[in-house]
Amino acid sequence: AENVNEGSSCMSKVTDIPLILPFDFVNGAGAIVVMPDDERNMLGKPDLRLWAATYMAGYCAFWNVDGCEWLRDSLPDIKNSVTNDVALKTAAHICARIAANIAVGREVKHFPRFYLCKNLE
Template sequence: MNNPRYSRNRLYVKSEEQSLIKDTKILLGGAGIGSIIAECALRFGFENITIIDGDRVELSNLNRQTYVQTDIGKNKAECLAKRLMDINPDASIVYHNSYADENNMEALIKRHEIAINALDFKSKIPFEFDEICKKYNIPVLHPYNFGWAGFLAVVKPNGIQLSQLSEEPRGFELRMAEYVSRYGEFWNIPNKWLEKVIEEYRNEDNILPPPQLSIASWITAGYCVNVMYNLITGKEIKFFPKFYLSSIFFDKS
């Protein structure tokens, strides 16, 4: 490794691969769980990251996102960009304190090689994000926080899209959790804890956001960075409808 910053990546990552990683342009749509993914990616060596998010930091974000107390009330995208630049001032970090919408998505997306869709499913914007990525042949990573489990679905441009699971954005996170639960039941690897959380969440006030833990954020971030590495180095990955899921709470009975 010529760059001492990444000297401890040796044996795991070849020098030529480290150069590929550095030059790969990543688009991060959403800086919630995306904040953890971005930091993990930067520390691994991804130095070209664009962030788009119009949200501001809230106290409830601090249990699982990379922000600190003094960030509360500030723009997430800007705070995340500053943190990343503090880690590596030589990186190219671009941020937009705005939401992804029909007016800006295509201009932002088309300049990148990999996209991370961590947008809130409050409208059809996440589906439209994927459609534009499909147009430009860009693979899309969909990270989810299932509390005790990290989850990642990777959408291939010419493959099955998440919208085929459901075209209705409201409650999409719950439908994805249900899909994972049914998948486990089908293959005789039930996740009773996940089924229990799904049932209890259904019984909550439906205006509440899904419960999430820091554990899943970090597991998912690791998945995302590993998959991005595999994508750019031509190694095998699983595409949706297959997925990545990791938790120590797997029920065998």
Template sequence: MSMTSEKKCRIADCQIAVIGTIKSIDCIKAELKQPGFKHIHIISPSDEMTMPGKVDIIVENVNEGNSCLSKDATIPLILSFDFVNGAGAIVVMPYDEKDMLRKPKFRQWAATYMAGYCAFWNVEGCDWLRDSLSDIRNGVTSSAALKTAAHMCARIAANIAVGREVKHFPRFYLCKNLELV
């Protein structure tokens, strides 16, 4: 993505929440700094989830089933998932339905939802996700998948910030693990 000064300003001023596990925080912060997100605020799972006015990014431990996200969120949410052999992301825009944020075992729900969608629509290249479902149910994680998810989230966040169209729920993003250094 080419970065004009206007795009850099839009990224610096944008408010987006990226939600992932505690394990993903460092990867997400590093990836978000590359396109120019500056004010990255971390909320721990024990904190009440509020949307501070001057915060660009909020990371919370939602994938472990502790979702205290407000249904009244007025900024885009990017939900980041480590799917062991790859990664997934769901974007929830302020006007989208947010009931799915209250699903128990959210990571497992998202993987099953995405794998089912891929199977129903015969989407190519999703076999890795179906093959990962038992590992996901057993709580297995992968550092490669965390890095892939963080990279995806940073790209999605930058696209939202500069006004590009992004897929949002019920659509989603999937990617087999990238070879990131």
């Protein structure tokens, strides 16, 4: 995902495999799966991490999803590029589960749906 934020051209050439985009949201983590046929405009966002956090927080607020307050509270830190090692591990855990599910042919949520988890203790 960092290469996507930097405008890497190699990511735009990969269109026939699912992309798993992990995000460190300081107090938790998230991931968006982009399938080959999904809209990929988000990949060109100048700050994909902030865009994803704002998108997910807005989704949670609109649909009154319980347990997302930590993400809304993390937005100022995300805007200031704060990172957290525990959130990075949480993101890795989410991505490992998604990748395993893709590998065995299980259905996974993909954009505009997403995965979100408060930091694992």
